[in-house]
Structures are given as C-alpha cells and as structure tokens.
Amino acid sequence: MLMWLTISFRNIIKNGRRSLMTVLAIALGYAAINLFQGYVHSTYEGLTNAAIHGEGLGHITIFKKGYLDQGKLHPERFQFSKDEVERISGIVRKEADVQLVTPRLSVSGILSNGRSSTIFIAEGLVPADDKEIRGDLSRYASFSGSYLDDKERAGVVIGSELAAMLDLKVGSDAVVLSNTYSGMANALDAKISGIYNTGNTATNDKMLLMTFRHSQDLMDFSGAERLVVLLKDGRNGKNLLSVLGRLEKDLADAGFSVEMKTWNELSVFYKQVKNLFDMIFLFIFIIVMVIVVMSVVNTMSMSVMERTREIGTLRALGLKRPGVKALFATEGALLGFLGSAIGFVIFLTVYALITAAHPTYVPPGSSNPVPLRVDLVWPVLGRSVLSLAVLALLAAYVPARRSARMAIVDALGHI
Amino acid sequence: MSILEFKGVTKDYRLGETTVQALRGVDLSVGKGEFIAVLGASGSGKTTLLNLAGAIDDPTSGEVSMNGRNISGLTDNEKAEIRNSAIGYIFQTFNLVPVLTSLENVMLSLQIRGGRTADIRNEASRRLDEVGLADFMLHRPDKLSGGQRQRVAIARALVTRPTLILADEPTANLDHQTAQSIIDLMKELNEKEGVTFLFSTHDQRLINEVKRVVRIDDGKIVQ
Numbered sequence: 246m247l248m249w250l251t252i253s254f255r256n257i258i259k260n261g262r263r264s265l266m267t268v269l270a271i272a273l274g275y276a277a278i279n280l281f282q283g284y285v286h287s288t289y290e291g292l293t294n295a296a297i298h299g300e301g302l303g304h305i306t307i308f309k310k311g312y313l314d315q316g317k318l319h320p321e322r323f324q325f326s327k328d329e330v331e332r333i334s335g336i337v338r339k340e341a342d343v344q345l346v347t348p349r350l351s352v353s354g355i356l357s358n359g360r361s362s363t364i365f366i367a368e369g370l371v372p373a374d375d376k377e378i379r380g381d382l383s384r385y386a387s388f389s390g391s392y393l394d395d396k397e398r399a400g401v402v403i404g405s406e407l408a409a410m411l412d413l414k415v416g417s418d419a420v421v422l423s424n425t426y427s428g429m430a431n432a433l434d435a436k437i438s439g440i441y442n443t444g445n446t447a448t449n450d451k452m453l454l455m456t457f458r459h460s461q462d463l464m465d466f467s468g469a470e471r472l473v474v475l476l477k478d479g480r481n482g483k484n485l486l487s488v489l490g491r492l493e494k495d496l497a498d499a500g501f502s503v504e505m506k507t508w509n510e511l512s513v514f515y516k517q518v519k520n521l522f523d524m525i526f527l528f529i530f531i532i533v534m535v536i537v538v539m540s541v542v543n544t545m546s547m548s549v550m551e552r553t554r555e556i557g558t559l560r561a562l563g564l565k566r567p568g569v570k571a572l573f574a575t576e577g578a579l580l581g582f583l584g585s586a587i588g589f590v591i592f593l594t595v596y597a598l599i600t601a602a603h604p605t606y607v608p609p610g611s612s613n614p615v616p617l618r619v620d621l622v623w624p625v626l627g628r629s630v631l632s633l634a635v636l637a638l639l640a641a642y643v644p645a646r647r648s649a650r651m652a653i654v655d656a657l658g659h660i
Numbered sequence: 661m662s663i664l665e666f667k668g669v670t671k672d673y674r675l676g677e678t679t680v681q682a683l684r685g686v687d688l689s690v691g692k693g694e695f696i697a698v699l700g701a702s703g704s705g706k707t708t709l710l711n712l713a714g715a716i717d718d719p720t721s722g723e724v725s726m727n728g729r730n731i732s733g734l735t736d737n738e739k740a741e742i743r744n745s746a747i748g749y750i751f752q753t754f755n756l757v758p759v760l761t762s763l764e765n766v767m768l769s770l771q772i773r774g775g776r777t778a779d780i781r782n783e784a785s786r787r788l789d790e791v792g793l794a795d796f797m798l799h800r801p802d803k804l805s806g807g808q809r810q811r812v813a814i815a816r817a818l819v820t821r822p823t824l825i826l827a828d829e830p831t832a833n834l835d836h837q838t839a840q841s842i843i844d845l846m847k848e849l850n851e852k853e854g855v856t857f858l859f860s861t862h863d864q865r866l867i868n869e870v871k872r873v874v875r876i877d878d879g880k881i882v883q
Contacts, residue, residue, distance in 0.1 A: 248764070248771045388813035558755040562717050562769045562816075565737050565743020653716040657751070 246274050249568075253576035256548065257583070261351075263544055264580065270540040271584020271633055274533035276591040279629055281529055282597065283619035285522045290620065296512035301368070301378050303347075303473035304485055305492065306511060307315070307333065310502040312471070321426035327467040329501070336495050337474055344477045347374035348469030350460040352422030356403070356435075358411040365407065367453040369460020371395075378475050382441055387613070390415035390439035393456050400438035401459070406450035408440045411439045415440060415548060421455070425465040443460025444613050534636060535583075541577050541640035549573060549648040554650050569649040570642065576639020581634035582600070587624070588633075589626065594620065663823050663856060664713055669707050669722030671879075679701040682708040684879040685722070690824070690858055695850045696858045697867050700876035706860035707828055709876065714747050714826045715750040716738040725824060734848060744773050748817030750827035750859070756801040756816075762788060762808075763797040766815045771816030773820065774860060782876060787815040818855065827859035831866060843869055 257264045296302050308316070311324035325333065330348050337346040345585040350369035369387055372393040374426055376382075382402070383392045393400055393605045403413065413419060435455070443449045461467060477486060496503050519618070527614055549556070556569055564572075598621050605614040648656075663738050666688040673680045680706045680743055690696060690713075691769055691793045711717040715731050718740075722730050731742055749755075756765045771777075782842075791811040802875035807851050810830060817825050828845070831839035849855045859866070867873060875882050 248768070251764070252757065252759055259759055279713045293709045364784070554753075554755060556758055558749075558751070558757070559768070559772075560740070561714065561743060561749050563740050563742075568772065654711050657716070659757070 249572050249575050250404070250579070251457070253571060253579050256576060257579060260544075260548065263547065265581075267540040267544045267580050268424050268584045268587060271537050271581060271637065272337040272586075272591055274537050274630055275585045275633055276595065277590025278526075278530060278533055279588070279592045279626055280595055281526060282564065282625050282629075283592075283622060284617070285526060286622045286625070287443065287618040288622040289519065291615070291618075292512075292515045293509075295444075296508050296515050297475075298379050300512065300645045301370070301473070301511075302374060302508040303378055303475040305474040305476075305489055306506050307472040307474065307492075307496075307503050308470075308506070308509075310504050312448065313504060313506070316329065316470075322530070324426070324466065324470055325472070326503050330469045332499070332505070333496065333501060336499055337492060338487060339470070340492060340495070342476050342484060343406050344475045345374055345377055346474045347371050347378070348457060348471075349473055350457060350464060350466070350470045352421075352423050352455070352460050352463055353545075353568040354421055354463070356411065356473070357420045357422065358454045359420070361411060362422075363407070363451070365403070365451050366448070366630055367401075367421070367455050367460065369455050369457045369463075371457045375454075378473070383439060383489065385441065385641055387442035387444075388439060390437070392439055393454060394438070395439055395456055395458065397436065397438060399434050399436050399455055399460075400456065401435045401452040402439035403437060403440060404449040404452040405442045406446075408437070408593060411494055413437050413440070421453070421463060423463050425463075429465070430525055431463055431465055433466050434458070435459075442613060457576035466486060493653055536582075537633060537636055538640040539579055540642060541637045544580065545641040545644040548576065548643045553585075553593055553656050554646070555652065556651060557653050557658075561657065562651045570645040572647030573648060574638050574641050577645070578638040580641075581637030582630065584637070585630040589630070661692060662689040663727055665723075665725045666709075666712070666814075667723045669719045669724060669850070671709070671712065671714060676752075678772050683712070683719070686876075686879075688874065688881060690856065691852045692728070692823075692848070693856055694871045694872060695847065695857045695870050696874055697870040698858065698860070698868065698874045698876060699862075705849070705874045706878040707877055708828050708879075710858065710877055713824070714749060715742050736746045737830055738821045744769060745820060746823040747823040748820065748825040750810070750813050750817050750825065752829040752832045754801070754806075754813045754833075756809055756812055758801050761798045761800055762793055762804065762812045762815075765812055766819050767815060769820045770844075784815070784819055787819045788812070790818075791815045804870050805838070806834050807841060810834060810838075810842050811845065814842070814849075818849065820853055822832045822855075824856045824858060827857065827861075829860055829862070831861065839863060840865060 297304060309323045309325055314414040316323040332601045334346045337343055350580045352369055354365060357364040372395055382388050393402055417437045419435045419437060420432055422430065425431050485507055489507060493505060599617065599619050603619040605619055607614045666686045668687040669683055671683040673682055698706045698709060712719055719732055723730050726742060726746060730738060740869055764786055766787055767780050768777060770780040770783060785797060787796060791814055793811050796804060796808060834842060846857055847869050850857055861867065
C-alpha cells in the first residue's frame with residue numbers, strides 16, 4: 246500500500262501544474278462548503294436561541310388537546326383551568342431535566358392612548374419566569390424603562406414602533422381593550438413600563454407584554470392558554486424528544502388530554518429559514534461536487550492516458566486489475582485530501598478575517614443589524630475532508646476502471 | 661524437462677476488416693536453463709510469441725503450457741499470479757516506472773506479491789548489487805544511462821526468481837559497449853544461476869552467444 250501511495254503522490258508532484266488546478270478546485274469547493282456551513286450553523290444557533298429564549302417559546306409548549314386545530318375558533322373550550330394548570334405544572338416539575346414550567350395567556354385587542362388607538366397582540370406572562378427564559382430584556386440597548394413586575398400589575402412593555410404610533414413613552418398611561426372568552430368587551434388601565442425593539446418588523450408595531458395576572462383580568466379568566474416548559478442547560482437536541490416522550494406519558498397517566506409541541510415545531514420562522522438554507526446548501530454542494538468530479542475525472546483520465554505503458558508494465562509484472570484500479574483511485578483520493586487540506590487553510594484564513602472584521606448585515610424581516618458570523622464546526626470540517634476524498638476517489642474510479650480493463654499487449658504497445 | 665511448451669499455437673489479430681495471422685501453428689519446447697534467441701524479420705511474429713509465452717496474451721488456438729500447466733485457459737487473476745511468480749520481463753524500452761528509484765522499481769514485483777518490506781528491500785538491493793548498480797539504488801530512471809536502466813530492468817526481472825525470463829529486443833536501444841555488457845550479464849546469469857532466457861533480437865553479438873536459435877518467418881518456426 247505504501248508503494249501505491251508513493252507512486253500516487255510522486256505522480257501528483259510530477260504533474261504539478263495539472264494537479265495544482267485540480268487541487269485548487271477541490272480546495273475552493275471545500276472552503277466554500279465549509280464557510281457556508283459555518284455561517285448556517287451560526288445562524289441556526291442564533292435562530293434556536295432566538296426561538297427558545299428571544300421569542301420565549303421555551304423548549305416545550307403544552308396545549309389542551311385540540312387547541313392547535315380549533316383553539317382560535319373556540320378559545321373558551323381549549324383553555325386550562327386554574328386547577329389543571331397547578332396539577333400539570335406539578336407533574337412537569339417532577340421531571341429532572343425541567344428547569345421551570347410557566348403559564349401563558351395570549352391576548353389581542355386595542356391599545357389606546359386616550360386620543361387614538363391601534364391593535365395589539367399580547368402575551369400574558371409571569372415576569373420572574375419570563376426573565377429566566379428570556380434573560381433580563383431591560384439590559385439590552387434597545388430597551389428603555391423597566392421590565393414587567395408583579396408588583397406593578399398594570400405595567401406593560403410594548404414594541405418601539407407601537408409606542409411611536411401612539412406617541413407613548415415610558416410612564417405613559419394607556420388603555421387595553423379586549424373581548425373576554427364569554428364575548429364581553431373589557432377595558433383595563435395600563436402603564437407603559439418599558440419600550441423595546443422586538444427585532445422583527447412584523448411584530449415591533451403591535452407587540453405588547455403584560456403580567457399574567459393582568460392578562461387574566463383582561464380576559465376575565467383564572468386559567469391559562471398554555472404552559473411553557475424550559476429545560477435545563479444543554480438538554481436541547483436528542484434529550485428534548487426523550488423528555489417530551491416522558492412528559493406525554495406522565496400526563497396521559499394522570500388523565501390529562503394534552504398535546505405538546507417543541508420549540509422548532511412552533512417557530513415558523515426557524516423552519517422557513519432552515520428549509521431555505523438547506524436548499525441553498527444542497528445547491529452549492531451539487532455545484533462543488535460537479536466541479537470536483539469533472540476536475541478529478543479530467544486529471545485522472547489524462548494521467549491514465551500518459552501512463553498507459555506503465556499500466557501495461559505493472560500488469561506484466563503481475564499486478565491484478567483491482568490493483569490498477571486501487572493505484573489510480575489512491576491518486577484520486579490523495580488529490581481529494583490535498584485539496585481539502587489547502588481548502589482548510591483557505592477556510593481558516595477567511596474565518597480569521599471575518600472574526601477580526603466583525604461585519605454586520607440586516608437580514609430580511611429584522612429591524613436590527615446582526616453580526617455575520619461563521620462557526621468552527623469541527624465534525625463538519627472533518628466530514629467534508631472525508632466526503633471530498635471519497636468523491637475524488639469515486640471520480641478517479643471511472644478512468645481507473647478503464648485502465649484496468651485495457652489489454653496488456655495494447656497497453657505495452659501504447660506510445 | 662521443458663518449462664515452456666507451445667503446441668499448435670495460432671494467433672490472429674483483427675485489423676479493421678482484415679485478419680492478420682501472427683502465428684500459424686507454432687510448436688516449441690523450452691528446457692530449463694536454456695538461452696534461446698528468437699530471430700525473424702519485423703512482423704514475423706517474434707513479439708507475439710513472447711507475449712503468449714509470458715501470459716500477457718491468449719492464443720487463438722493451440723496450447724501454451726508452463727511447467728506442464730496450460731496457461732491459455734486461466735483466469736486473468738491466475739495469469740497475473742503466474743506472471744508475477746514464474747516470469748520475468750525485460751523490455752526493449754526498459755519500461756521502468758519513472759517516479760520510482762532504481763531500488764523501488766526492483767522492489768515492485770515483490771511488492772505486488774506481498775511480504776515484509778524490509779525483506780523485499782534487502783532482496784532488491786542484492787539484485788541491484790548483482791547487476792552492478794549498488795551505487796545507483798536511489799537514482800530515478802531519468803538520472804540513469806540506457807545501459808543502467810536496462811540493468812535495473814534485469815534486476816527487476818530476476819528479483820522474483822522466475823522460471824523464465826522473456827526479453828524483447830533487450831539490446832536494441834543501447835550503444836555497442838553497453839549492449840555488450842548487457843549480453844555478458846545475461847549470459848553470466850544463465851550460466852551461473854541457471855536462469856532460462858528466451859529473447860527476440862536482431863543483435864548478431866547476442867546471436868553469437870546463444871546455444872539455440874529459433875528462426876521465425878511469417879508466423880511459422882522455420883528452424
């Protein structure tokens with residue numbers, strides 16, 4: 246094997262210029278794939294974080310069975326009662342991987358400053374629990390005022406566009422108006438305790454956060470629409486599904502008819518972005534694959550043509566057909582490895598430049614610039630080396646097979 | 661006892677629409693330790709005869725046997741094993757692998773067979789030493805003269821201790837003095853080690869050294 250590696254390596258060096266073009270094609274392909282993968286990984290991480298913590302979805306959301314199909318039509322039928330909230334929360338808290346479980350109530354209605362009004366969508370949430378899920382929003386630069394506090398029951402936090410539309414400032418008084426589940430209109434006083442940029446143009450002009458008790462008052466309801474479960478650090482991924490399975494069983498055993506959704510099932514934006522990026526990645530990978538395969542096939546075909554007499558000699562010396570195939574396939578794989586190695590250096594150089602330059606951009610649907618980041622994902626970098634080497638090996642196999650099938654007499658007589 | 665035997669061997673080649681009869685019913689027996697020259701004009705069938713003897717081509721009809729075993733009907737892998745273990749080749753154009761050193765070229769046949777690299781290296785070094793190239797083991801073919809390259813090819817042919825060495829015009833590409841040294845070396849190996857040589861040649865000096873001449877004309881052995 247060492248001899249075949251030696252022959253392959255020296256032939257690559259011998260045909261330096263031709264090999265360099267092939268190796269560069271593979272290197273640029275490797276760098277392109279991994280820079281995009283690193284960017285996608287960073288984006289997925291950001292989106293995951295944004296969905297679980299930023300959007301406050303937590304890891305798992307528990308709904309009453311049927312809510313997702315008919316909850317908007319008949320909300321009163323698919324709410325958890327106060328007693329159900331307490332009992333379900335008790336069961337969920339017993340799960341070792343659960344950090345907290347908290348009730349939520351969605352409200353929509355009209356926000357008024359006394360002179361004009363506009364629609365809002367609101368989340369009624371327990372301030373202390375929400376701080377645990379989202380972190381302290383008031384620490385962000387785009388946040389002004391203070392966050393929700395159970396002591397300030399009528400306090401609300403609103404999107405900056407919504408505040409601008411109604412000329413509301415921190416400390417301003419307002420009125421929230423909504424329909425209760427029984428269909429009655431209900432209005433309550435509200436005080437603007439905080440204003441923030443939601444980061445999403447679609448929600449920044451209508452988002453309102455209120456305390457859970459305030460939302461219960463507005464809806465004239467003592468229960469909750471759903472329960473949000475936050476798992477302990479590092480319990481996302483495979484653990485998430487096993488926790489989900491255990492909770493489903495525990496709640497079913499206790500006689501509750503519920504349905505549960507994970508954060509990625511609920512975050513439409515995450516799913517859309519992931520599908521888009523997966524499609525773009527597939528497109529880039531196919532282009533790189535075609536370039537790599539064509540380069541390697543071309544190089545190896547020329548190599549086979551130039552070394553026909555050598556093939557005849559090796560066969561005359563007793564090398565079997567699989568041995569000839571292995572010889573050229575080894576050369577193809579070596580081209581793949583060398584290309585990947587140089588591609589890795591190119592990747593690291595671009596990675597270092599991006600890390601040093603901190604470029605930012607405003608993605609579609611976002612109201613804030615976000616940093617352009619590329620993650621170092623070692624398993625992906627390693628897998629790419631292997632994939633390109635295997636791809637180059639397979640590409641080399643076609644001319645290698647042709648060379649192995651050549652009649653020895655013809656190969657020896659080749660000029 | 662014959663180590664190589666041709667019985668009624670014919671070989672046809674298709675050249676477009678026409679069929680060329682390269683060999684027409686050849687019978688030949690080569691005994692152990694013989695030093696045989698095959699003579700004939702260009703296109704007479706010398707190379708075809710050597711190709712069939714070396715199991716790198718198949719006869720159209722007839723039988724080619726080596727050590728009593730018919731090699732014509734063997735599979736490709738079986739023929740490769742015979743070529744590796746029982747036959748050594750010396751080509752007119754040396755056919756060394758250009759990216760390998762002299763030593764590595766000689767090691768090739770043994771590497772194909774398999775074995776401990778250290779043993780293979782020792783055996784190849786010994787053979788190179790025998791052909792007078794002890795100081796050129798790490799030279800690549802392009803740094804060697806024609807005579808030195810042919811010596812490497814002879815060492816490569818010898819290294820597996822084959823039953824038979826086939827040489828196709830081994831001195832054709834060499835100058836007078838070098839050709840003589842190659843002839844002397846082959847003769848010495850034949851006499852001292854009992855290596856059997858079957859070679860095609862036009863070189864009168866080589867013909868003068870042989871014990872037996874096989875003359876071939878238009879695909880038939882005439883003498």
